[in-house]
Amino acid sequence: MRWSGAGRAGAAAVLLPMSAMLAIGLWGLDRGGMWRDEAVTFQVARRSVPQIWQLLHSVDAVHGLYYLLMHLALAPHPGEVALRLPSVCAAATTAGLVAALGVCLCRPRVGLWAGLLYAVTPMAGHFAQEGRSYALVAAGVAGATVLLVRAMGMPPVRAKPRSRESVGDWWAYAGVVAVTCLLHELAVLLLLAHAGTLALVRVPARVWWRWGCAAGAAVLGLVPLVLVSRGQSAQVAWLPRPGAGSVERLLAAFTGSTLLVVVPYLVLVALAVRPPLVRRGELSLPAVALPLMVVPPAVLMTVSQFWPLYDDRYVLYALSGAPLLAAAGAERLVGLMPRLRLTVPTGPRITLTGVLTITFAFAVQLPLLRQDRTADHRADNLAAVSATAHSELRPGDPVLFLPSIVRRSALAYPKGFRGIRDVALSAPGPASGTLYGLEADPGELRRRLARLDRVWVVAEPFALRPTWYPASPTEQVKLAVVDEEFVPLEEVARKGVTMRLYVRRAPVQGMRWAID
CATH class of the missing domain: 3.40.50 (Rossmann fold)
Structure with a gap:
C-alpha cells in the first residue's frame, strides 16, 4: 500500500511505538525463572480443556478465558518464552493503539509521542513480560477505546456522523469490551471511563442510547462469570484497603520512577487538562484520555475501602490515558510558545525534540528496566x-x-x-x-x-x-x-x-x- 502525506506519517507514528514496545518486551524475556502467578498459568494451561473447565468451577474462574488462550499458546512448545510472548505482543499492540488514538484525535506527532511514552514506561515493560492476562486486558481496553472514538463519529474523527457505519462500530465495540472483561472482570470499569468521555463531550441522546445498548450487551455476557467468581472471592481476601501510599505508587508507576521523569510528566498532564478541556460536540484527546486514566483506579480504590479488590495490576489498562495526556500537553506547550515569544521549531524538529526527550526518559529509567529483567526481582523465583x-x-x-x-x-x-x-x-x-x-x-x-x-x-x-x-x-x-x-x-x-x-x-x- 502506498502512503502519502498524513497517511504515511500516521502509519509511521503507529508502527514505531509498536516496534519499540516489542523490542523492550523481548529484551531479557527468558529471565530464567517463573514466579508464583506465572507458575499457575504455566501448569494450568498445560492441562486438557476438560481439566481446565473442572478447575474453574472451584478456583480462578476470573482467569478462565486466559487459561484457555494460553492452552493454545503453549501447545506447540511449552516454556517461559512461549508463556510470556502473548503478553509481549499484547503490549506492542497497546502501544500502537495508544499512538493511533493520538493520531486520530490530534496529529501524527502526538500519536508518536504517546505511543513511545507508553512503550518506555516501566509498568508497561513489566507486565509485557508477565505470563498473566493483564497486558492482554490493556490491549483490549485500548482497542475498545479506539472503537468508541470511531463509533461516536464526531469531529475531528470524522467530518460528519455516518450512522450506518457507526451502528456496526458499536457492536464491534460491545464485542471487544465483552472479551476484554472475560479476560478480567474488573476491566468492566472501562465502561465508566467511556461514560465519562461521553459526558465531557456532551454527546446527543442517540449516542448515549447506542453506547448504552453496546455496554449493556457486554455486561450481560459478563454476568455468569461474576456469579461464579463471587463464590471464589476468598482468593483476593489477602488484598488490603488502599490508602495514600497506593495512590503514590500508582502515580509513580504511570509516570515514571524518578523525579527527572515524574515532574515534567505531571507538568505536561496539567497543561493537557487546563481549560478549555473540551468544546461541545468535539471529541478531544484529553476528553478520552483523562477519564481512562483516572476513573477506573479511583472507582476501584473507593470500592476497596469497603470490599478490598484493588491492586495496581488490575488497573494497568488505565495507564494508556497517561501518555496520551502527556503528549497532548506537549502539543499545547508547542502552541503556547509563540505567545511566550519563543521561537517555534519547524514541524520535523518539534517531532524529533519530543522523541529525544522520551529517549532521555528511557535512559533515566534504564537501570529499573534492567533490574526488572532478573528473576530475583519478582516476589519469588x-x-x-x-x-x-x-x-x-x-x-x-x-x-x-x-x-x-x-x-x-x-x-x-x-x-x-x-x-x-x-x-x-x-x-x-x-x-x-x-x-x-x-x-x-x-x-x-x-x-x-x-x-x-x-x-x-x-x-x-x-x-x-x-x-x-x-x-x-x-x-x-x-x-x-x-x-x-x-x-x-x-x-x-x-x-x-x-x-x-x-x-x-x-x-x-x-x-x-x-x-x-
Missing part, C-alpha cells in the same frame, strides 16, 4: 527453589509442603523434586480439579508421618513463625506433628522459601516407667 531442592533432596526423600501452595515450585520445575515422596498429597491437581492437588485428611496424614524417621519440610517463611496458625485441619496436623515429634537438623533458605530437614525425636529413657 521457583526455578531457584527447584535448583536448591535438586542439590539437597535425594530420590525417595519424604517431603512435606507447608502450606500446600508451596507445591507450586515442584509443579513448575519438577526436575528438582523428581523421585521424592510427597507425604501429604492424595490426588494431583489435574485429577482433583484443584491448583495444587488434594491432600490427605488429618487422620491419614498422621498415619503417614508416623511411619517416617525423617522428613523435609519445604515451607513459606511465614509458615515457620510461631504466630502462624492455619485454618486448614490438614495444615494444622503438619505443624503439630512436626513440632511435637521431630526436631530440625539442617536448613536451607532462599528468597520466598525455607527448606528444613527434620528427624524424629529420640525416645526418652524411662518414659514407660515414669508413666506407670
Whole structure:
C-alpha cells in the first residue's frame, strides 16, 4: 500500500511505538525463572480443556478465558518464552493503539509521542513480560477505546456522523469490551471511563442510547462469570484497603520512577487538562484520555475501602490515558510558545525534540528496566527453589509442603523434586480439579508421618513463625506433628522459601516407667 502525506506519517507514528514496545518486551524475556502467578498459568494451561473447565468451577474462574488462550499458546512448545510472548505482543499492540488514538484525535506527532511514552514506561515493560492476562486486558481496553472514538463519529474523527457505519462500530465495540472483561472482570470499569468521555463531550441522546445498548450487551455476557467468581472471592481476601501510599505508587508507576521523569510528566498532564478541556460536540484527546486514566483506579480504590479488590495490576489498562495526556500537553506547550515569544521549531524538529526527550526518559529509567529483567526481582523465583531442592533432596526423600501452595515450585520445575515422596498429597491437581492437588485428611496424614524417621519440610517463611496458625485441619496436623515429634537438623533458605530437614525425636529413657 502506498502512503502519502498524513497517511504515511500516521502509519509511521503507529508502527514505531509498536516496534519499540516489542523490542523492550523481548529484551531479557527468558529471565530464567517463573514466579508464583506465572507458575499457575504455566501448569494450568498445560492441562486438557476438560481439566481446565473442572478447575474453574472451584478456583480462578476470573482467569478462565486466559487459561484457555494460553492452552493454545503453549501447545506447540511449552516454556517461559512461549508463556510470556502473548503478553509481549499484547503490549506492542497497546502501544500502537495508544499512538493511533493520538493520531486520530490530534496529529501524527502526538500519536508518536504517546505511543513511545507508553512503550518506555516501566509498568508497561513489566507486565509485557508477565505470563498473566493483564497486558492482554490493556490491549483490549485500548482497542475498545479506539472503537468508541470511531463509533461516536464526531469531529475531528470524522467530518460528519455516518450512522450506518457507526451502528456496526458499536457492536464491534460491545464485542471487544465483552472479551476484554472475560479476560478480567474488573476491566468492566472501562465502561465508566467511556461514560465519562461521553459526558465531557456532551454527546446527543442517540449516542448515549447506542453506547448504552453496546455496554449493556457486554455486561450481560459478563454476568455468569461474576456469579461464579463471587463464590471464589476468598482468593483476593489477602488484598488490603488502599490508602495514600497506593495512590503514590500508582502515580509513580504511570509516570515514571524518578523525579527527572515524574515532574515534567505531571507538568505536561496539567497543561493537557487546563481549560478549555473540551468544546461541545468535539471529541478531544484529553476528553478520552483523562477519564481512562483516572476513573477506573479511583472507582476501584473507593470500592476497596469497603470490599478490598484493588491492586495496581488490575488497573494497568488505565495507564494508556497517561501518555496520551502527556503528549497532548506537549502539543499545547508547542502552541503556547509563540505567545511566550519563543521561537517555534519547524514541524520535523518539534517531532524529533519530543522523541529525544522520551529517549532521555528511557535512559533515566534504564537501570529499573534492567533490574526488572532478573528473576530475583519478582516476589519469588521457583526455578531457584527447584535448583536448591535438586542439590539437597535425594530420590525417595519424604517431603512435606507447608502450606500446600508451596507445591507450586515442584509443579513448575519438577526436575528438582523428581523421585521424592510427597507425604501429604492424595490426588494431583489435574485429577482433583484443584491448583495444587488434594491432600490427605488429618487422620491419614498422621498415619503417614508416623511411619517416617525423617522428613523435609519445604515451607513459606511465614509458615515457620510461631504466630502462624492455619485454618486448614490438614495444615494444622503438619505443624503439630512436626513440632511435637521431630526436631530440625539442617536448613536451607532462599528468597520466598525455607527448606528444613527434620528427624524424629529420640525416645526418652524411662518414659514407660515414669508413666506407670
